[in-house]
Every structure is written in C-alpha cells, then in structure tokens.
Amino acid sequence: MVGLSVGEKHFIQGGIAQDLRSDGRKRLTYRPIYVETGVIPQAHGSARIRLGATDVIASVKAELGKPSALQPDKGKIAIYVDCSPTAAPMFEGRGGEELSTELSVALQRCLLGGKSGSGSGIDPSSLVIVEGKVCWDLYIDGLVISSDGNLLDALGAAIKAALSNTGIPKVNVASETSGDEQPEVNISDEEFLQFDTSGIPVIVTLTKVGRHYIVDATSEEESQISSAISISINRKGHICGLTKRGGAGLDPSIILDMISVAKHVSEQLINKLDSEIAAAEANEEES
Amino acid sequence: MRGLQLPLNQTQRIRLQRALEKLHSLSSKANSDASVTVADTIPVNYDDAFLKGHGTTDLNGELVATVCGVVERVNKLVYVRALRARYKPEVGDIVVGRVVEVAQKRWRLEINFSQDAVLMLSSMNMPDGIQRRRTALDELNMRSIFEENDVVCAEVRNFHHDGSVQLQARSQKYGKLEKGQLLIIDPYLVKKSKQHFHYLEQFGIDLILGRNGFIWVGEHVEARDGMIVDQANNSEQSTVEKDQAYTPLEMRQNICRIANAVRVLSTLGFNVDADLIIETAELSSSLNIDIHDMLGSEFHVLVAEREAERRSLMTKRKR
16 A cells, blocks of 8 residues: 555545545545456356456355255355455465455355344355255355455445356256265256345445545545444345444444445445446346 | 456447547558567668667577567667556656655655665755755754655656666755645656646646656645745644645646546556646536546547547648
8 A cells, every 4th residue: 555645645635525536526426336247157156346446356156065054954155355466565475364354254244144144145045955965055255356445345246246147056856865865966057046136235335534424435545544334235225234444433423324324325336236237247148 | 558447338439449540540650560569570671780779689580579569769779668667767857756765864765667766865955945065953854854655746867876766856846745636657658848847727736747657736836935944833833724724626626627637548548748638628627527427438438539530630730
C-alpha cells in the first residue's frame, strides 16, 4: 500500500465530506462492476468480477463426500480465500495469510450462517444425496488477483456469480443397499442441476471516514478508515451476517444508521449484480 | 491498445474498433515497420556499418530484437526502445515524486525508475529564502520541509556515477504539492514538451505533467513566498485552517473532471498533453456527462472517435 501525504489525505476527506470522491463518485455509488462467468472450465462453476481495479475470481468445485455424523441430512460447504502475490508484493509467501483468513472467516459468517447451517444463504440440505451416507462437499475458493480496496464486496459478488454458474452433476443412486455399505452412485455427465441463487445475500461494506460513510472504498480511501462494517443482506432485505472492522468505537445509533443505509444500497446492488450475471451468462453461451 | 477492461456492448465495440483502426492507419504511414516484437529481425542495410544498441542482438548474422518496442535510428546507432518500461530520466526533465526516506542531508524520492532519486538538501531552497550554507540544524529540521509520503515536484539535475538520479528543486515552482490528487499513468504517454506546468485559468487548477508518468492535479497555489519567519507557528495555524477549509466544491468538481480526463486518455493509450486534457474535459461538460460517467464505456468510445477525427483533420490540413 502506497502511503499518502497529509495534503492528499486531507483532499480525500474533503471529497468524502462534500460527496464528491476522487473519481467523481458520490458517497454511495459503486464502481462499475464487470462480471465474467465460466472462466475456469475445470471447475463446476466460476466467475471473475472486476470492481474498478479490484479483480477477484471465485470457483466452485463439488466432490462426493460423507455428511458429518451430527448433521446427516446436510451437505458441507467450505469457503477459502487466497491472496495472490500479483495483487501486492507483500502477499508473497505467507504475507497474505492474515488477510486471507480474515476474508475467509468474514465470508463464512456472511454466507454460511450458524454452525448448524441454519440461516445459510446456500441451503445445505439440497446437497445431500443419500442421507447419512453420501452428500456433496462444496469447495468455494476465492482468489484475489488485484487489490484496489473493497475486497469483501467483490468476493461476495464473485461467489454469488460463481454459484449461479455452477452446475452440479446429477447423481443416480444404485438400488437400495443395507446398513453400513456405501451406496453406489453414478455421476451423470449430461444432466446438471443449477443452484437457486436468489436467496444468496450480497455483502455491502460501509467505511466510515470522518463523519460520513462511503460504499466501495478504493485502497487510498481505505487507508483513512476509522471503522468499517460489512453487512450481508439478501433480496428480502434481511441481514444474514455482520462484521465490524477497525479500531475506533462506534455509537450504537451510528451502527443502526449504517445498517439502514446498507439496506438501501443493497437493493440497487442486488439488481445490478443480477442483471450483470445474467448478461455474462448469456455472453458465455454465445461464445 | 492493451486489452481495454471496459464492459462494451456490441455497437460500442464496433465504433471503438473503427476509431482505433482509423488512428492506426493515420499513424502507420509514418513508421510502418518500426514496431517489433521479441525475435523479429530488424530491417537494416547490412552493407552500411552500424552500431547495435540496446534491445538488439546478433543472431545467426541477423540483427534481432530482444524486447518489444519501436526501432529507433540515430546516425549509425540502431536500437529498440521498449514502450512499457520504467521511466528513463533525462537531464532537465520535470518529475513528480513521492518521498520514501529522509536520509542524511538528502531525501529519497520514488519516481518510477529502477532506483530511488536523490534530492540533496543543498538542492532545495531554504524556507527563509536566504542562500546560505546548510548547517547541522538545517539537517535536523529536514522533516519540516518534506516528510515521508509527501508529493514533491522537482527537476532532474544529473546522473550519479552509479546510475542513480539527482534532482533539484531550486525554483519557486518546484516543491511540495498539496491540495490535490496524484495520478499514475504509463511514462511513455507523457512526451517532452516546452511546458510541463500548466495553470488552467478557466478551472483555477494546477496541472503538472511529470515525465515519469506521475500527474498532479490540484488547486492553484501562488508561487511560494520565500520569507516564512515563524516556522512553528505557521504550521500550527495551517493545520487548524485545514480542518475548516476543504477545497470548495466547484474547484473539486473541476479537479475530478480533469483527473478523469487523464484516466480516460491513459486507458485508451493516447499521449497525454494539456490541450488534449482540456478538450476532453470540455467535451464531457458540453455533453453534460456526469463526472463519474466519464469513466464509463460510452465516454471512452466518444473520446476515441473525437481523436480519430481530429487527427484525420490534421493530416488533411498538412496535405
């Protein structure tokens, strides 16, 4: 991260206070979002999202596995994020690990709900094949290629796009088997099941700079934050997850205010994202 | 052009393609075989004696390029100039840099070169304006002039024996830059011209085109007064003032418009000079395009078409 001089920091704060940021955006405007789906053919679903200079890829891979003993009627989902050294030299080797873990945990909280799987954006019960014996294990991987602020929102959007691009192969279970035997399953190459992604929430990160909140901060603006809240909201307007970053304390009334602002912003974002994903899928089918 | 990462719909793509082809045809008449990629043979008359310069090598008796770029010939020297390389300083260039280190009697600045540039304390005017020998006290007070991460404008003075660059900031127009934003573009887009400092009167904005690809767009500052008597008091006053006085909204809009014009031109790969920037900014305000929409695909296509028209008019006039 390049440092900023005092004059430049003051200029950025002034811009945010006057509702005119360095690239002409208003406080609550997102940068143009560019979606591409199907970028990784070997994965079951993948998407690449560009948000200004921030560039992330998400991929979904499904494998057959055994459900856990505690929840035999649910499949398993794992989210993991990796920061590539092409994004910043400091990510080389183990440098990006702290940021990767933070992003992975935040995404898990926002998208997967509680330990029992309830309240999850992706319904784990749809992943089970034979209760107690065979289920789909979903591995969702995110890769940060280029970082210019607002990684969490971009990754959330990329995962949503990747899941709508995912086709899980249809499984035919062989005839009834008894007891502890593993049932035989035939994985079909032809038929695929699509996920219903209308329930998947998007993540909106609100960054507080001075007395105002901005949405979609660039890395220059992120260097100025006092605190940030990432809220994941679904289409119905319900909050699916909430994370607060930054050291400064926030008055509870400010948090409630930020939540209502995020709810307002998320409606436009969900609509925009859905239309971009549909356009990207249409493009992919053409090519 | 580098793969434009803009979401273009079908008509926009066609229009952009057409504009770029027109520009290509206009320019390539001058130097059609000048651009080479790695392992291309360079067309040379092997009977004449010539010198092999940077970016070339002798392979099986043929002169072959080792970098992607443009072939340049200077008398008997043939070399290949790479386009997207780091900035190559020349003496007398105006550059904008960021301070990375405050060292003994010098500042180290980052200027997008392979090494950090050095600005000696003796190459800098003292705040009180008196020409005198720099004492140990001056050395201890270096931070009051420039600190880490400050943006500074200076001129290339000479090269050190080890290849690093020395800068000087003796005139009033050089020095610390505040109240604005720094843009980073590719160095090859800023060509050497007579004027690198531009005061855009109609906007009230300073525009500094550093040859290293760092462009400064900010509020206009009058040439600094040399006599600042009470340093400590002044800095206190200025911080208090700063808390209250943000840049006025209209000037900020102009700054953002110019900055976005520079971003658009650099994405399209056009040479960035003051006239073109002003024209692009005026085009956007005449079409009532919102400042943020300047970074959208439609405006990029419009700018490309305008530039193609302008250049074809220029070549027609030349004939």
